[in-house]
């Protein structure tokens with residue numbers, strides 16, 4: 001994949017290990033926010049990603065391209081595919097139980113993805129250095145071993161929970177998550 005230095009782990013970056021108590025293989029990770037475009041079950045036209053982790057550090061998910069996700073007739077919109085990459089990458093860094101946001105997302109589109117296709121997504125972390133996490137993802141068509149249609153590399157940056165309180169309803173996140181205490 002074509003990847004910039006921004007999304008390449010620097011020397012000394014540490015590849016994270018699964019945390020103790022990581023979700024067992026096959027356990028649904030659940031949405032991080034019920035109205036999220038990527039994973040929220042209450043989003044009417046979202047991607048509705050249901051993710052699991054086979055090893056506590058990698059995330060896999062399936063996304064079936066629907067009518068609402070088109071760019072050209074019958075084909076997935078590239079921005080929607082990038083959103084799927086962003087989401088599955090976000091879920092994988094969430095396995096570290098710290099809040100991160102996307103700083104940069106690089107996407108390679110290798111083949112058109114028709115409406116009705118199920119993309120098999122996988123994301124993993126290639127290294128963490130300070131507040132910066134380096135991650136990659138791929139989307140394969142037809143099966144988890146099928147041809148790669150989309151690849152992504154990302155830089156995620158760790159933030160405090162106040163990041164979400166500043167611009168939106170952090171309480172809505174907290175109500176759905178009990179991993180954080182904003183005012184412990």
Ligand SMILES: CCCCC/C=C\C/C=C\C/C=C\C/C=C\CCCC(=O)SCCNC(=O)CCNC(=O)[C@H](O)C(C)(C)COP(=O)(O)OP(=O)(O)OC[C@H]1O[C@@H](n2cnc3c(N)ncnc32)[C@H](O)[C@@H]1OP(=O)(O)O
Pocket residue numbers: 006032038086087088089090091094099100101102103104131132155157158159164173177
């Ligand atoms: C999204 C909801 C998350 C909810 C969290 C709560 C509960 C979570 C539960 C579950 C979560 C599970 C799954 C999540 C799934 C999907 C999430 C999708 C993720 C998104 O979709 S999220 C939306 C899009 N995202 C943004 O809305 C970010 C807007 N942005 C900013 O808020 C700031 O920009 C920020 C915070 C990024 C940095 O700001 P800052 O002031 O804190 O720090 P600073 O600027 O110093 O950067 C520190 C170091 O990162 C380097 N750096 C930063 N950005 C860079 C770039 N673009 N290129 C190259 N390097 C960059 C600097 O160069 C410096 O590097 P150095 O330290 O080496 O100098």
